Amino acid sequence: MRNWRRASALSAALLSMLLLATGAMARSNSASASASASVITIGNISSVTGQNVLPDGSEGANAYFNYLNAHGGINGHKVKFVIADDQGNAQDAAQAASRLVNQDNVVGLVASDSILECSINTSLYSKAKVLDIADQGVDSGCFDSANIGPVNTGPFTALQVNLTYAVKVLHYSKVCVLIPDLPGIQAGDAKAIVAWTKATGKKLALSLQDLSLTGDPTASLLRAKSAGCQAVASNGPAAYLAAFIKAAAAQNLTKSIKFLFPTTAYDPSFLSAAGSAADGAIINSEFLPYTSTSSALTQAEKVFKAEKVPLGSQYLGGYIGAEIFAKVVSGIKGTITRASVTNAFRHMKPYSTPLMGDAYVFGPGKSHNPNRSSKFLTVKNGKFVQLSTSWFHI
Amino acid sequence: MASAAISGIGSGAAYALLAVCLIVAYRTTGVLNLPAAAVGTWGTFLATVLHDHGWPWIVCAAVGVIAAALIAAAAGVVIARWFLVATVARRTSVSVAMLLLLFALSNRAFGDNARNIPALFNGGFTVAGVVVQWETVAILVVLILIAAILSLVMARTRTGLVLRALTDRPRTTELLGIPIGGYVIGVWLLTGALAAVAMLLVAPEFSSDFGVLAFLVVPAIAAALCGSLRNVWLAALAGVAIGVIEGVVSQIGSISNWQPAIPLIVIMAVLLYTQRGQLWDEAR
Numbered sequence: 001m002r003n004w005r006r007a008s009a010l011s012a013a014l015l016s017m018l019l020l021a022t023g024a025m026a027r028s029n030s031a032s033a034s035a036s037a038s039v040i041t042i043g044n045i046s047s048v049t050g051q052n053v054l055p056d057g058s059e060g061a062n063a064y065f066n067y068l069n070a071h072g073g074i075n076g077h078k079v080k081f082v083i084a085d086d087q088g089n090a091q092d093a094a095q096a097a098s099r100l101v102n103q104d105n106v107v108g109l110v111a112s113d114s115i116l117e118c119s120i121n122t123s124l125y126s127k128a129k130v131l132d133i134a135d136q137g138v139d140s141g142c143f144d145s146a147n148i149g150p151v152n153t154g155p156f157t158a159l160q161v162n163l164t165y166a167v168k169v170l171h172y173s174k175v176c177v178l179i180p181d182l183p184g185i186q187a188g189d190a191k192a193i194v195a196w197t198k199a200t201g202k203k204l205a206l207s208l209q210d211l212s213l214t215g216d217p218t219a220s221l222l223r224a225k226s227a228g229c230q231a232v233a234s235n236g237p238a239a240y241l242a243a244f245i246k247a248a249a250a251q252n253l254t255k256s257i258k259f260l261f262p263t264t265a266y267d268p269s270f271l272s273a274a275g276s277a278a279d280g281a282i283i284n285s286e287f288l289p290y291t292s293t294s295s296a297l298t299q300a301e302k303v304f305k306a307e308k309v310p311l312g313s314q315y316l317g318g319y320i321g322a323e324i325f326a327k328v329v330s331g332i333k334g335t336i337t338r339a340s341v342t343n344a345f346r347h348m349k350p351y352s353t354p355l356m357g358d359a360y361v362f363g364p365g366k367s368h369n370p371n372r373s374s375k376f377l378t379v380k381n382g383k384f385v386q387l388s389t390s391w392f393h394i
Numbered sequence: 395m396a397s398a399a400i401s402g403i404g405s406g407a408a409y410a411l412l413a414v415c416l417i418v419a420y421r422t423t424g425v426l427n428l429p430a431a432a433v434g435t436w437g438t439f440l441a442t443v444l445h446d447h448g449w450p451w452i453v454c455a456a457v458g459v460i461a462a463a464l465i466a467a468a469a470g471v472v473i474a475r476w477f478l479v480a481t482v483a484r485r486t487s488v489s490v491a492m493l494l495l496l497f498a499l500s501n502r503a504f505g506d507n508a509r510n511i512p513a514l515f516n517g518g519f520t521v522a523g524v525v526v527q528w529e530t531v532a533i534l535v536v537l538i539l540i541a542a543i544l545s546l547v548m549a550r551t552r553t554g555l556v557l558r559a560l561t562d563r564p565r566t567t568e569l570l571g572i573p574i575g576g577y578v579i580g581v582w583l584l585t586g587a588l589a590a591v592a593m594l595l596v597a598p599e600f601s602s603d604f605g606v607l608a609f610l611v612v613p614a615i616a617a618a619l620c621g622s623l624r625n626v627w628l629a630a631l632a633g634v635a636i637g638v639i640e641g642v643v644s645q646i647g648s649i650s651n652w653q654p655a656i657p658l659i660v661i662m663a664v665l666l667y668t669q670r671g672q673l674w675d676e677a678r
Binding site for chain 1: 397398401402404405446501502505506507508509510511512518523524525527598599600601602603605606609610637640641642644645650651653654
């Protein structure tokens with residue numbers, strides 16, 4: 001009996017440690033704002049902890065709103081930016097949305113970044129007539145909802161952009177796709193390939209869309225070799241893409257095949273994880289490349305420095321989202337409410353910024369994917385090097 | 395097809411090495427060491443953090459092995475103190491709790507960025523158009539060494555005898571005046587160090603994601619089960635075979651998306667096969 005009690009006490013202790021660690025982690029960050037009637041409350045749902053952590057966009061937006069508050073807010077209104085953590089799971093994503101929409105009464109959501117938030121919450125947003133603006137969408141739900149307007153190109157359009165670049169700019173005739181089987185992603189990838197075939201009239205020499213995210217891709221890479229692929233486009237998180245190109249380099253394939261990756265690989269962690277194997281890889285940047293010396297980045301660099309946020313592609317996406325929100329909302333005449341914000345975005349004029357290749361527009365559409373441009377980079381001696389100064393549109 | 399089979403040897407050797415680590419822990423403590431790969435990954439990720447600060451990789455790897463050994467020893471203290479004579483279900487629950495704890499803490503400690511895990515051995519040689527990495531050869535050599543040493547220690551030495559007694563009759567062993575707590579903690583320490591060596595060799599082949607690496611324990615369990623959690627040689631062979639089957643399956647278009655399910659299919663098949671006698675007895 002004594003042993004059992006001890007065992008129970010220990011189990012309880014282990015469990016509580018676990019809870020502390022994972023920890024009822026629905027962390028709520030807020031940009032400094034005084035609690036007064038004039039405060040504009042904005043929500044954000046991101047995977048701050050858990051698997052598939054994506055906190056960068058919310059940090060970039062938070063930095064922008066902090067800076068904005070320190071410089072007068074939006075037409076004198078301070079911004080309260082509430083970040084809810086969905087921990088990368090559906091239940092937390094639904095609870096976070098319900099809390100933000102029903103309890104915090106947010107006027108809109110900005111720069112959310114999660115692999116499943118859109119698909120889970122789109123019907124709630126539709127019922128509550130609230131918009132998820134300048135989301136950094138991952139799952140297909142982000143790109144086919146009337147209430148969600150991503151600021152990023154997203155994995156599907158990025159695949160189409162990369163495939164188009166391979167045939168139109170690099171002039172390869174044997175183009176292949178090797179992508180991992182990611183939940184919520186596969187159907188969107190398939191649609192992107194169909195759209196690419198329709199637009200270019202080309203067909204893939206090999207299409208493998210079910211690679212294991214956790215396994216060794218060598219066998220699939222050998223299939224690409226025997227199919228005679230000249231270019232291989234892939235998708236997935238940076239750690240996966242680094243392992244993928246390392247496996248390709250181990251089979252001496254990086255010399256004979258050109259690898260094209262999405263913006264997830266445009267991250268220092270990809271370079272350090274892939275090492276010299278990454279040299280020659282081609283990566284699309286869905287925003288103005290943060291490693292470029294363009295003067296258009298000066299203001300963002302200043303804000304990020306002041307807020308001690310590193311400059312990176314997804315951080316920049318969050319920053320752009322917050323900037324778009326502030327500009328559109330500053331044009332609202334009268335009270336800033338959920339209805340007036342929704343109305344303003346439904347009727348907004350396209351907003352141009354040098355940080356994006358296309359103007360951002362929400363509008364009345366049933367689906368949104370306004371950012372369909374990229375700048376291309378390659379990796380040379382372990383560093384990102386910009387290939388083109390102009391935007392590549394599809 | 396031959397090239398696909400050869401390409402699977404790399405991951406197969408990884409599963410085999412982890413399976414041998416699982417069997418070491420099981421034969422000596424009676425616990426299915428589910429957090430083995432997670433402990434090894436902790437050691438490996440700690441090594442990468444030091445490497446990012448400019449330390450030489452071999453020094454980082456050594457520190458990683460020591461750190462993993464200490465983490466495992468801490469788990470050993472918990473097992474030795476409270477769960478030595480607990481039921482299998484309870485010991486397995488502790489094992490699951492440890493795995494979840496390591497997961498949660500890893501997220502806080504290492505974040506989600508891709509990590510630079512250098513290979514200890516670079517380059518390789520070509521067989522049937524496939525480059526076999528020296529790292530894979532190193533894994534196979536370490537695998538054979540560990541399996542051989544373990545077989546000898548368990549069968550021929552007094553320590554082996556004590557450890558076998560400890561698994562089957564912990565209380566009786568204690569009544570004979572043998573300090574079983576020390577033995578258990580020592581064995582966990584050793585399995586932690588072994589797991590870290592395994593993960594340091596294995597990790598460069600896979601995505602540098604904590605979840606991906608920690609769950610390499612699943613195919614390892616499948617391989618260990620093929621050896622009935624006792625026979626290291628059979629388990630090692632099964633590990634390599636699982637890798638090879640995965641390689642071949644990924645080449646066959648119509649079933650290629652079943653590749654991640656292969657370890658689970660093996661686990662189910664082995665469990666059904668080993669339990670067939672009991673089912674038959676009950677039916678009678």
